[in-house]
Amino acid sequence: DVKVTQSSRYLVKRTGEKVFLECVQDMDHENMFWYRQDPGLGLRLIYFSYDVKMKEKGDIPEGYSVSREKKERFSLILESASTNQTSMYLCASTAGLAGYNEQFFGPGTRLTVL
Amino acid sequence: QQPVQSPQAVILREGEDAVINCSSSKALYSVHWYRQKHGEAPVFLMILLKGGEQKGHDKISASFNEKKQQSSLYLTASQLSYSGTYFCGTTTGTYKYIFGTGTRLKVLA
Numbered sequence: 001d002v003k004v005t006q007s008s009r010y011l012v013k014r015t016g017e018k019v020f021l022e023c024v025q026d027m028d029h030e031n032m033f034w035y036r037q038d039p040g041l042g043l044r045l046i047y048f049s050y051d052v053k054m055k056e057k058g059d060i061p062e063g064y065s066v067s068r069e070k071k072e073r074f075s076l077i078l079e080s081a082s083t084n085q086t087s088m089y090l091c092a093s094t095a096g097l098a099g100y101n102e103q104f105f106g107p108g109t110r111l112t113v114l
Numbered sequence: 115q116q117p118v119q120s121p122q123a124v125i126l127r128e129g130e131d132a133v134i135n136c137s138s139s140k141a142l143y144s145v146h147w148y149r150q151k152h153g154e155a156p157v158f159l160m161i162l163l164k165g166g167e168q169k170g171h172d173k174i175s176a177s178f179n180e181k182k183q184q185s186s187l188y189l190t191a192s193q194l195s196y197s198g199t200y201f202c203g204t205t206t207g208t209y210k211y212i213f214g215t216g217t218r219l220k221v222l223a
Binding site for chain 2: 004031033035040041042043044045048050056058059090097098099100101102103104105106107108
């Protein structure tokens with residue numbers, strides 16, 4: 001069974017802390033994505049990566065960075081967490097041409113920044 | 115700019131039909147539909163591609179009007195399991211998705 005896993009389901013951090021969210025997929029997919037999901041706003045793309053060490057900004061990259069050192073792993077980094085980054089974070093992956101293939105989502109990480 | 119979904123929410127009785135619409139201001143390469151149940155990850159339903167190709171579940175139907183940049187998802191003879199939030203995701207190229215704000219659907223017994 002194909003899987004996208006995320007390191008934590010729930011995370012509580014303090015303002016100013018550096019936060020790492022990890023995502024691993026076991027499907028050998030080229031493309032990986034980070035979204036944040038907020039009520040009424042749907043899923044908004046933060047960053048995506050179409051190959052190892054490659055990254056592209058999405059629609060809301062401010063305050064975030066990413067790392068992809070291995071094909072199966074895509075990390076989202078909050079350099080200095082702020083309360084407005086409290087949200088549900090979803091990772092996804094897809095094969096080949098992303099517009100042509102379905103995305104597989106992880107279970108999400110609910111991050112609370114106090 | 116995010117595609118606009120309508121309606122924002124709908125309540126049905128089992129066996130009733132529903133249509134969820136997705137409209138974009140940009141020319142689209144593909145439209146994707148996903149359903150998310152509370153507390154769970156979004157699950158793929160269907161892809162509709164420019165040119166008419168479709169990929170997805172046999173029990174789900176949808177349409178894609180390329181000229182109008184619109185897609186509709188048709189849920190017929192709804193079941194309790196259809197409850198959830200439906201998202202359309204659009205692509206204008208080969209990598210980047212933009213998702214709509216979602217349509218909450220509740221099916222009552």
